[in-house]
Amino acid sequence: MSEFIEVENVSKTFKVSRRPAGIPGMIANLFAPKYEKKEAVKEVSFQIGQGEMLGFIGPNGAGKSTMIKMLSGILCPDKGSIRVGEFLPYRQRKKYVGNIGVVFGQKSQLQWDLPVQDSYELLRAIYAIPEDTYQKNLNQFIDMLNMGAFINQPVRQLSLGQRMRADIVASLLHSPKIVFFDEPTIGVDVVGKQVIRDFIKELNRKEQVTMIFTTHDMQDIEKTCERLIIIDQGSKMYDGSLQGIREKYGTTRQLDVEFNFECEIAPFHHVKVQPLKEEGHIKKRFIYEQGQVHINELMNHLLTHYSIRDINITEPDIDELICKIYGGEV
Ligand SMILES: Nc1ncnc2c1ncn2[C@@H]1O[C@H](COP(=O)(O)OP(=O)(O)O)[C@@H](O)[C@H]1O
Ligand SMILES: [Mg+2]
Incomplete structure (x- = not known):
């Protein structure tokens, strides 16, 4: 059986304008604009099964958001192909969006001045969500995310953590079976992060929603995902389990020894002493x-x-290992 989501050799390059400094540069740029190419995603391939949850982790600028935008049909890959279920996201954008949910941590889809619930009513109309589906989802999510206290407040009065929860619900009202989250915990405090992680996990487990989320926070991955993809400078560096990282890269061990007396340590095999x-x-x-x-x-x-x-x-810390993979040291 073919996989639910199939991404094959996908690349995306942006043209970034490189304007020379000063007014002469500005004028020269008007007539002969200079561009530089930025390869945001380079030949990335992976497959995801239905109901799977996958975390994308990488430092700032790694290409995570670009990947999510291509998966959700907002951007078109320059090379390679993406198929999600029966859809080609970019080409069948209109039909596709009704089947997915997307949350961008840094960009809200809610109306700033309206109470949260009014924004939801608007979405219900836009997506033509049947009344019973809407009510069932809304009640369930408000309960799971503990949103009762602020559902009637205008979005602009919410804390970032509350706003993020409200945004997550907004993307799920139409019962999508696939959800993309781009940095759903960014800027949220520790308690809020935990609420969001628990919710994502629960939704995946209970409703078998297929999920891909990006983060630069290792804790998000440790607490939610069995599988992760590490991406750095547009390239996939690792695809597998957390445990797999420990097995593959975490082979260095350190032994801290406290001595009773000051002593000279004679060399022993390949052991380094600090x-x-x-x-x-x-x-x-x-x-x-x-x-x-x-x-x-x-x-x-x-x-x-x-x-x-x-x-x-002591075993090496997972954060340290991931940084090493980013840094290309391993
Ligand atoms: N619309 C755009 N135009 C030009 N460059 C972009 C655009 N979007 C992203 N980039 C560049 O592509 C790279 C990857 O960006 P992004 O996917 O946002 O990374 P991440 O989400 O992992 O932080 C970065 O170098 C970024 O500056
Ligand atoms: Mg991003």
Whole structure:
């Protein structure tokens, strides 16, 4: 069976105007505008099954929003193809939008001066949502997102977290089976983030809504997704599980050892030693690759040759690993 969403070798380049400085530059630019090419997405491919939830993570400018815009039919890829269910998003835009939900964290689709609920009524009319579907969804989402207290307030009076929740509901009133979220937690406080994450997870689990969301917050991914795609400078760097990242890239281990006395450390296999400064303690960090050094061997060696007070072993932090993947170090 073919996958629900199929993205094949998709690329998108923007033309960015490069105007020389000053008034002469401005005039020259009027007659012979200079452009520079910016490859926002480069040959990206992936597939998603129905009901799956996928997190797109990458630093600022990585190409996440561009990818979401192409998936939701707002932008046309320059190269490659995108199919979502039975649709070609950009080419069948009009029919397609009725089947998807899109949330852009940085751009609201609500009416600034109207109470939240009035904006929803407008959307109900625009999308011609049947009354019973609308009521059922609205009641359920207000409850799940705890929105009772501000549903009748104008959007401009809401906090960012409240506004985001209101926007999420707006994109779901027509019961789409596919939802794209672009940075749904951006600028939201810790508690608000958790509410949004729980909601996204619940919606995916209960209603089997297929979801793709982007974030630059690793916590969003850790708390919601089983699968993630890491994107940097437009290219896909990784596609798989969080655990897979640990297995593939997290092979460095560090052993922090506290000694009873100051001592010289003799070289041992491929282990690197770093002095650690801590007041009143003599500590050193031993760094090694899991495949090259066996922990038991290292511990035995240390315990037989040195007077040791304490030992701690740490795995690399997932944030650190992802930064390494961004940085192209691995
Ligand atoms: N409409 C546009 N015109 C020109 N350049 C753009 C446009 N949209 C995005 N870009 C550029 O493409 C790159 C990727 O942007 P974007 O997809 O917004 O990244 P992200 O969402 O991961 O932060 C950035 O370098 C950005 O400046
Ligand atoms: Mg973005």
